[in-house]
Amino acid sequence: MTDIPLPPATAGSDRPDGPWARARAKLLADHAAIGAAVVLVLIVLAVLAAPLYARHVSGTDPFRSTLSAKIEIGGKKVPVMERSTEGLGLGVTPIGPTWGPRYLLGADSQGRDVAARLLYGGRNSLLIAGSATALCLFLAALVGVTAGFFGGAVDLVLSRLLDVLWAFPVYLLAISLSIVLINGGLTIGPITIASNSLMLPILIIGVIYVPYVARPIRGQVLTLKRSEFVLASVGLGIPRRRILVKDILPNVSTTLIVFVPLMMALNIVTESALSFLSIGVQPPDASWGTIIQEGQGLLYSRPAVSLAPGIAIVVTVLALNVLGDGVRDAFDPRSKLRPR
Amino acid sequence: DRAADMAAHRGGTLRLVTVAAEGTIDPHINYTLKNWQIYQLAYDGLVNFSRVAGPGAFKLVPSLAEEIPTPTDGGKTWTFKIRKGVKFSNGKDLTPDDVVASLRRIFKVSGPTAGTFYNGIVGADACLSAPADCKLEGVTADAAAGTVTIALTAPDSEFLYKLAVPHAAILPADAPAKDVGTDPIPGTGAYMIQSYDPNQRMKLVRNPYFKEWSEAAQPDGFVDEIDYDFGLTEEAAITAIQNGQADWLFDPPPADRLNELGTTYAAQVHVNPLMAFWYAPMNTNLAPFNDARVRQAVNYAIDRSAIVDLFGGPVLAQPVCQILPPNMPGHEPVCQYTTDPGSEWSGPDMDKAKALVEESGTAGQEVTIVTEDTAVSKAIGTYLQTVLGDLGYKAAVKPISSNIQFTYIQNTNNKVQMSISQWYQDYPQPSNFLNILLSCASFTPGADASINISGYCNKDLDARMKAALELAVTDPEASYAEWTKIDQAFMDAAPMAPLFTPKRVDFVSSRVGNYMFSSQFYMILANVWVK
Amino acid sequence: MIVSLIRRLAEMVFVMFGISVVVFLIFFATPGSDPAARIAGRNAAPETVEQVRRDFGFDRPLPVQYVSMMRRLFVTQDLTSFVNRGQRVIPLVMDAAPITLSLVAGAAVIWVIGGILLGVVTAATAGTWVDKTLMIVALVGVSMPVFWLGEVMNLLSQSRLHDTWMFSWVPALGYKPFSEDPAGWFRTLVIPWFTLAALYVGIYGRVLRANLVEAYQEDFVRTARAKGLGPARVMLRHALRTSMIPFITMFGLDFGVLVGGSALLTEVVFGLNGVGRLTYLALLSLDLPMILATVLYASFFVVVANAAVDLVYLAVDPRTREG
């Protein structure tokens, strides 16, 4: 039977490659996604350069209150925090955007350089969103795969648990957890996480979205479990564990990858919301959300303080969403994943 | 003159606003300034603080008692003659029995100050442990004579003040012996609380049975109705007042509106000093603050003018480095933790502070400052963190929900090293600051109610405070002098860092007239008119 | 029908039970929250604190406390707040509900209409610059944190542009009941509506577009075109009608969650005392009865929304009608 001449298996290249390479090629051809990725890289580089900016450009420590400092602008010494001299003399207003190297975007209510804080805040926002995404996807995969693959009582318990968390409005869940943990910190066995550690928001944000990812994963695993190729493996007498590792997980992994940018985007917004409600990142650490929150008290006099981080969030999240669309199209064009 | 004003300005509705309601309407339980201000309109004690502006506001005047009696039995027995012809807003006459029942009710409803203000009454101990069948033997009525006699276990120079606060308001004898929640209890004041919905509005109307008996104790009001709306944010409320849609806001205006108010609306803004202070308690039982030198160093290092800026600038706050606030009897302006010690704070002394820290050898230790998650508290905490950092500590700030922070920082189990807190007077006596905040009795390890946050218990000073209290019965002036010294002595040990005395900003709408401010209960609502 | 009704009910009870237990446990795990001390008031004597503890039953085992609290919440309905003593929580939630409902319903109208318009226009112009521009605009909407957008709107409408023709009609923040002042109700809510809807218009528009584009690959659309129907009719009566099904699922869930309190950020920013804000404040002050009431209310809406979605399904998707 070897005499049958075989045409090349697929159109195009002679040595086509696996699903991953195909997705990569598709992604690389997506201009919007590439543009978004470039923007994201620039943002990451910028926030990584925060110490350089603080030290060499703005020359301030963005975590130090500088309430009585004066700076020189146009040859004049100007106080960073200016006391009102008119009328009854009520109120103290921080310096506004100077558009110069020092206090480029002005100062916040502690007299700190907003531009420098914006960069440092971005670090935390991205770090938290990134780690929370990793954590969330890990937990969701664990729960979803366990429930879907092992079925039975395990599935029943896990699914019910997910149902409960699902019906618990996310923000309310996040707030409850935040309040508990911020008041008391967290002790799991020998590990103690201080209440102002970044680990807390990471943990909280990582946990609250687990049902939203675990459910589709569980569904996917259930479908995979019934899929013909898994049945084929069962029929071949392949051990269950091996089927899980070789047949199920690789297919789930692309779903997880598709979730990454979308969850990142969602987590950045969630983090900022929690920080905005002052139950996210704790001072003196900053994140874009906390800067918005601090800026809220200056909204009428110095709107730049909360506008700037807001714009940073919009740009980052927008880029992540565009990239997310690209990744989804590349991996799984028909999927309608929508974490919220 | 008042009668002419009454003729010209009587009537109308006063629209007050605040961010949130403050819980139960029960005057024997509610312990908030917001409601105490309202209770002045609706309830009376045997004695009242007089309703006048300025220092006179701390003067006690007889209200439901016909006159302020002189105690007998070495200051242990007080006999009040109850005023005749006073009616509750439900039309019932006030009787001595109402007074007895009201004092018992303090215990029956487990009023927050039952064990601290009224525990000196004979029989109070039994009432505290078994409130349901509280007899309070020390309080007896004589219906025929129309008197009520109160027997104390020991003389108490501040007893009249305690009777003047709303926790000792006289309510009808048939008032339920439990927290009434949102159902208003009839009172004897010029107004009555008609309805109360904590999510919407409290409404006060004139008490139909009210007849003015003493302008100083319970003046007849100008406005016919008072609507107190809940739920607007400060920003929104300020805008509403600017637009004439509301008349007055209880809460302090947001920081970024102050400038606007001080310039464009200067005529509608009233700034008044308060008898209160913001301070940073330092836990004298935890490192590094178990070393007095560290606590002194902190006191030296704090730039109080910077903190004043965080509160809105020098017009709104005044730096202090002592515990007794200005205007408090016994207050002698003095500041030892400053560049040039004297009567006033002039600037931080960083060198001295650093030297003290070095001496103590505690630099490098970790310190967490627990603040409320309000803008000002958090800002102060953040600032203190910088100060502690400059002193060589690894400092962190931990803001927690305002509703929890106050109990949280009191409990020693939470191991709070440093925190930000405030204290406002219940009544104008030095003991209300010094004795409550720093006596050994106020320190209960492991409890959420342990108001001596620093956990500072100095047997010596404790004894001196006791003595001063006893002295006050006979010689108030001498006792005030002693309190001055005790204040000093406490500040030598520096269990806390006093920061500033706040001032109150009242922003009223343009139609509000006859604004008057009492340091005890703030804007005197009965005197305000809107026409 | 009966079976599915019972199933729904059982599910609802289960989920609400689960949530109440979670909330209860979270609360008692929180340090610094001895409710007795907070209820007793500042500087209360230890005896008083003890007394309050006994009165409120905090000295009893947790399951007993749980049961008694649930009984007071559901049976006697006289559960009162820990923070605002004596304040019954149920009327409070009932007062807040219309505010949230006004907010969410108005926003829902906007986002449903906007989402459908956006989805239809972009699907009809798929691949052109109109589509691309609109999709980017939608994504911007999706990317904006709602609280921030709200603040910017406040800044513009309440301060910077308040005195211009654009926003001079905007009243002070806060809620005006519809029954008292319909015009005021409308004016106070317009900006919050749009703010809340911005996110959802984007999401719904994008999902609808994807579904429509997919529907256009389907045989039945080809059949419809082959029948000689005009493009508008093919879009509206065939593609859109079919694509509305996932749209409705999403809508049901989002609406339920929002009415249940997830609009809290919008409520906080615009000073609307809705259920979300109520829950948020209750959480901040660790007011367990309040939290239980609001969170159970929220989960109730989520579950009810789920059930409602199933019902609406019956109306729009005949495939679900049997069985």
Next chain:
Amino acid sequence: MAAQDPAAPDLLAVEGLTVSFATDRGRVTAIRDVSFAVKPGEILSIVGESGSGKTVSMLSVLGLTDRRTTTVEGAVTFRGRDVLGLPDRALRRIRGKEIALISQDPMTALTPVHTVGWQIVEQIRTHESVSAAAAKRRAIELLDAVGLPNPAEAFGRYPHQLSGGMRQRAVIAMALSCSPALLVADEPTTALDVTVQAQVLDLIVRLRRDFGSAIVLITHDMGVVSEVADRVIVMYAGRIVESGTRDEIFGNPSHPYTWGLIASIPPIDGARPRRLASIPGLPPTPANQPPGCGFAPRCRFRFAPCDATVPPLARSGHAVRCHIEPAARPDARRLVLPDWETAR
């Protein structure tokens, strides 16, 4: 089978139709230079493998391809009018009214959210101004005509409430609703079971008789073709490789691909061959067309010219696109279909 008048003017004439798609991998030409004509009342069958371009050719005739990605060249004349040049509006008047389409999968061809009756009425009222009640009456008649038991009830049913065969019959009823002159049936029975397929084919043939419509029947099943077609077009890799009357195609199949198609069908009675004759290899993808004869790589008779040029196709009669000399074809055929002549 109804006989047609060979002299009658063509109902539909397709000339040099070439369709290409813009895809992510560049332009892909799906059909090349396809020409054929349909006479009134005749059944023309197009057979060919999956992907050979059967559907695309008919969709482009109806203007149903996606304008944004598809380029259609060539000429399509329907009743003397150039269809490709028609504005949308005019084209829509032809679609459904004069040319109706029945598509492959009855499961998905009907909009799931409307009743069958609604969808038929919709088509009637799009093309004719009749009252809703009249349209409904007509729809029920049609449902009855296609043999649905209890048509009045079927009118109010949703597609999912009908079985596959019933659904396909409803689709046919809808296609017939405006008495089209031409019915394009794209694999109308592929998704159906044999017993149901028999019912539906029977119906289609009966309809031609009753309504007189011409029918283009697309299929890949030679058995179906032999049963119903008047004329047959065999397509391979986007081109017509053979066309002629049914008798020509089955009596004298002349293209190696046609032989392969016929040979690879397992017979249902008679002797069981030890092995089935099969065409080795696979059809080329549109993106990967060989330069010469499209079938060359799989053809056992392949010789030099096959790789060099595309064989020409006669414009009329029994046309064959093959380089093998016509005279040599029967001998070649005997190699593939040894018992063909005897079988006939």
Next chain:
Amino acid sequence: MTDTAVRPLLEARNLTKRYVVGRSFVPGSGRTVHAVENVSLAVRRGDTLGLVGESGSGKSTLGRCLTRLYDVTAGEILFDGVDIARADGRALAPVRRRMQMIFQDPSASLNPRRTVRDLIGEPLAVHGLRPRREIPARLDELMDLVGLPAAYLDRYPHEFSGGQRQRIGIARALAVEPELIVADEPVSALDVSVQAQIVNLFADLRERLGLTYVFIAHDLGVVRQVADRVAVMYLGGIVETGDTTAVFGAPAHPYTEALVSAIPQARRAKGPVRPRILLQGDLPSPLAPPPGCAFSTRCPKAFDRCRTDRPALTPRADGRAVACHLPG
């Protein structure tokens, strides 16, 4: 089933499989699909049993039960004399190696994320059928067996055409050297011209490896080509079994008769044109099978008894078994 001398390689006795659909955690909800009801059949070693029937008649379900990919509801499955109907995972492991399933959709049955080498090599490694270093040679051999160049081993399934994918599926099944192969419509998804290639491949493999097949198809021609015996299924039950040529040549059950008559004429070499029997209506729902004979709702010859009594599958003299009340 006349042949009792030889023990069948695979035998099913009263096999029943029901699905419960729409069940939730509330007891009593859900409805039962009677997918396979009380089916008995036997396949001798080296034989091919064809399984035909309408869509939804339970062919796939039966195939999957026979290979124990699904748990069965009731009945016995004897594989080489051993009942495997109740066997659990561990006990099944050795049996699994001896029988294999090939699926209809070759793309769905190959994990898209694994190379062919991985897919075919895995069972070899797992079952330790070859020492590690001999595996590559064996893979080449398997590829050759199914007519694919060994060079394609490192490709992914999506890089192959349907026919090639089906070959990979077959190679994988052959890797464990099974005795029995259950093929579930292995050619229906393929193009006409490719279908014959695969049908031939099955025949070749059977000859070379002495395999036993259960061959599921709805194309009667294909079944006739590959199967020695055929079983016709209708609504979860077998209505007729017997020798393929005999059954197709002279169907005994009215359903088989209709089925055979429905095949277009071109498929017949010659012989008399049989009148076409056009059935009315469609397969009833397995959620609510009709009482009596399952075919009675469509049967042109049905009489009263058919609508009340269910006919049993009764052996007839000519080696066939038919489930029909009509006298044979």
